[in-house]
Amino acid sequence: MTALALPARTRQPAWRQLLGFNVLTGIVLAIIGWLIGYWLGGRFVNIPSLQYYTVGTGPGQNDISVFLGYLLGVIGFLAGLGFFNYPIKRMLGHPPSLAEHESAGEGWIRYFTLCTEHKVVAMQYLVGIGVFFFIGGINAMLIRTELLQPNVHVFGANQYLTLVGMHGSMMMGMMTSGVLGPFANWVVPLMIGSRRMAFPRIESFTFWLLMAAGVVLMTTVFFGGFQTGWTGYEPLGDQGTAGFDAYIAFFTLVGISMCLLGLNVVVTIATMRAPGMTWSRLPIFVWACFATGVLMMLAAPMLAAALLLAALDRTVQTAFYIPGNGGSSYLWENLFWVFGHPEVYIVALPGFGIVLELAPVFCRKPLWGYRLAVAGMLGVGLFSFFVWQHHLFVSGMNADLRPFFMLSTELISLPTGFIFVCMMGTMWRGRINYAVPWLFCMAWAFNFLWGGISGVFLSDAPSDVTTHGSFFSMAHFHYTIMGGLIFAVFAAIYYWGPKMTGFKFNERLAKIHFWTLFVFFNTTFAPLFALGFLGMPRRVVTYPANLQGLNDWVSASAYCILGSMCVFLVNLIWSMVIKREPAEDNPWNSKSPEFQLPTPVPDYDYEKLPVFDDDPYPYGVEVAPAAATAGQGA
Amino acid sequence: MSSVNHWRRCATLCAVCAVVMTLITVFLIAPGMPPGNGSAQASGQVVDNTVLLGISAFVATVVVVYFLYAAFAFRERQPELALEGPRVRGDSRVQAWWLFITTGIVLFLAGYGTVRLLEDGSGGGQGPNPIAAPAGASHALQVQVIAQQWKFTYRWPSFGGVETPVLELPANTLIEFHVTSLDVIHSFWAYQLGVKADANPGFDNIAYVQTKSPLTFNIHCAELCGLWHGYMYENGYVVPKGQFTSWIRQEEVRYAPITKTLPPYSTSYFPSPQRRA
Amino acid sequence: MSHASRIAGVVIGVAVVCVLLALYIGIYLTAAPGAASAIQTPAGPHLYLATVPQAEPGDAHPTWVSYYAVSPTSTDWRHDTTYVLPANTVVTVTVYEYDTQTGLRNNFIGAVQGTVGGTIDLNGKPVSYIDPDTASHIFAIPQLGLNVPLEGPGSNAHNLCAQAPCSLSNAHETITFRFRTPGKGLYRWQCFVPCALGFINGVGGPMATVGYMDGYIKVV
């Protein structure tokens, strides 16, 4: 029952490897499954005993067909990847086992299969999510293109709203796993000395399901897109074309993937720590993953349930979200935001973890206030379930509860503040090395500060009356998510990337990437606060002519962000393909266990299970207070 | 340089910058804060925004200055040597103070927000049974805002239930908006009046506003409502009372035949057919 | 892999991404229905429109209700929903209403607004409002305050037209109205009748898609 020790298979020729259970087979079966499902859906409508359920299926649009198509398509995809082989074996009574395609002898093909090696899955995640991040980013650029002029349309109003929805869904759906997918899967087992995640097959499943979800979302363009944005408010969604089915299917798959990913991380951390790795010795990044995992595990199912109701409304004629037929538009708002607000912290928390994890390494000091940081993360996680109605301050729902939600929302800034004070304390009298990962962390602190400060205006019910639903709130969450999470992800990419991939990044290009991204990020999103205050609502295809100057500035600046991202891509391709330099084992003099392993890290991670006997940040020198500042010179 | 020195310098720098920034924001930036002086509620929001801005500026400046100070004072000139700082794992006094101060700020903000909110509702939608009604709310002029894809229409229960395509309001009057929708969720946002209330199908959402002097204000839909969401904007007008009275009488006469076909005034409407056609 | 083949791989990858992006923008994002202009007549520009319960058989959505641009004699059916009109001019619009009655969601929309004289010609008779239950469609330009209710033939009328193109021999009502165009710019028009068959509350689908019950007015 170890995760290891599969004998390396003999190498087969490349073409032979294409046959079998891999992503190619998956795609073929996905298409077949889609066609079968679509056809079946057409048949269902004509079954008399189902007439109660299919009576409203209108001409020209059969949502049952579309959903069945997606369902069987995804099943086909997973079957092609081999996800059903093991469950079928289990049905036949074969004993549990964990390993699949783990051996390095299988070569590159294992990156395109169900592989249970945690570092392979992490790399799959990194690349897969990167692709969708790129697509989401391109959509953002197209949104800004449309907003260059107040009332001349580059794209149609339908397409514009679809762009907005695709951008939001892609970023909120796919990027939610942006840290737990690549970095937790890669780092957490190494940090806690476990060699693998608790459920390696589920680990792979979450990745492939997420990829299927991304593709499903993109197919919305074949069905007329969706006009609801990523929040999918009802009953607007109920009246949408079949493109909204793609949104539902997408977020349901994402929800399942998120839930299982979080579960896997939580269980791994809870039960598979090597000897000596007590809870109080867990690296702070592991704590962040733990808190995030709990939120994912519990919040994502709410989303899946809300979407199931929406799907039933659209297929079998239930009326959950249809007022006047027994439903309520508030039901969706409640269910969605009970998921949606933890979701926001699911996106933010891993960033906290990365920044605090890197702080000791680059400040050369132990983490300041470890317990406070842990309390901050768990506190944010706990509070995040009690704040959701601040999204609904002006909705008219439970207005008497506004003072409570105002209080709870403002209280959540306390644990967030812990993270800041821990970072600030760690920097104090440190010896700060401004390597690229740390630059991104510093930028994180700056951006997230503005994100948090602007959140005060949104959490205060009186001032929220003006800022709600305006560009102000849009700027706010871009400061916390893009300025927070994305900067932290880039810190992680530059920090762990060389270790994960085995090659060094070009540092000069990396610094250009950082400075351009930092500057243009702020020049893009800071004016959006002003636009919101000036009365520009979110998601509009047209706006008052007097706001054109600011909008053009924002668009130009957004293109510069694209340019900055291209610098990153060039750096990536340059360092990976053109001029490949092998990475050192420990470029940052980190004392974290993963950096004590050779690069590339062998498949078995640790030959012997590590034993931990110290806290995770054994940095710094014990010196008398007077001598502590010696060496700071001049 | 001693450690005491660092503390004192940083703290002084933070305090001075924070005070300066707070004064600048409160006295230079805050007067221009939205949504302006178009109504009592709007003015109230400006006050709120000023308070929040002042506190935000103070806190943000302290943190930013601290970061800048630490970033410069403690930078390592020879990172390749990997020299290490002091092994300090925390300071319970500092942590306690941080917790104390931030909690104080947060509780003040929540308390202040609650007081302001309950005073006059701040122009926000507060559902069918508002608790934050301003004084004299029972005599307020009722205006029903009916949102539909993609247009607002306005219904006047105190003027024979007439419906109008544009919104004119009398000056210096307390208005009670009843916001509802006929299809999907919209949001009625009268920017200069500081009013925002979601329009939910089948539900009544009440928002109060005390108008001041005559002005033209922008009305936007602030909740994504489908295709023409971006085009769902128009102007509304606050006009002198006499002008308002003559306007609404004129509308009553003009739309008399169509008013007869309207359903009786209600806080929400459920026309049939409800289901898919 | 050799250096050259790696670079070739990168170049091919970038090219594929660019092509996909171009297809996305070119085929999907910028797709828009065509434009139709008003006909110049001695009495000024005249726009002829028609509404049908179902678009043509070859359409992307053949079951959707739709507006069409037609000739004065209801021939030459073009599925265009961007109407080009001259600025600051009184324009005459004639709508041949082939679709049957649906009834309004908000009866107030049954009042005529924003036309010259505040009335429309319904089969030659000037009216300032219609019975909301007889409304088949609305031609509204909310930005201009224009709201024209279009009465449709009853569902028991003779020789109803089921699908575009229809001819004047089908049951229809003719609505003519005149309105003054504003200055140059882009405006949008829409329908307010919940006429989208098969969609919840009759809204959504064609009601929420440019090219069917929505479009632009391009004033030049």
Next chain:
Amino acid sequence: MEGAASAHRELEIEPEPSHWQPRATWAGVRGFTGGAAFFLVSFVFAYFYLKAQDPNSDWKIGKVQPGIGLGVAILVSLLVSAAALRIAVQRPESTVRSGGVALALAFLAAVLQVIQWTTLGFGPASGGYASVYVGWTIAYTVFVLGCCYWIETQVATAWRRGRDAAARAQVSDELVHEGLKACSFFWNFIVFNGLVLFVLLYALR
């Protein structure tokens, strides 16, 4: 050089502690139960929310009463099935027989639910209650079918271990039993949900 040397060295990889996987199974099923609880509680929320709001008095449109007989039959088969699986946990040697009974009854419950749907006499469009009824039972039945699969794997494993010594040697009894306990834990939770469903949708209505 060092890399070359280690490549030739015989690797002796220390196996992970044998208690990890059973513990992970134990923790995993509890976490998953938490997630499933949040999923299913959404329906309870929808039930009370729609019932309480109901602005147009259409919680029920027309005669909306699912057959109580089938409802009781479903509940009884669920409860007996859960009990049978508990017995399998208590006495592992009876897994094949008790688990088989549990599986059959769980599947029977799903079949009865399908029959119930086709003979409801009202459609999902008949108001808020009808929507919740249809939506909740659909979601619930998906869980029941998933549990059927899970119970089946436990029964099949026990069956194969009973007749094949080689299969028995592959994994420890502890892990297999932990798997069975996990399955039973989750199935009990799902059956408890079935009880809640019965109370709200049949008993209270």
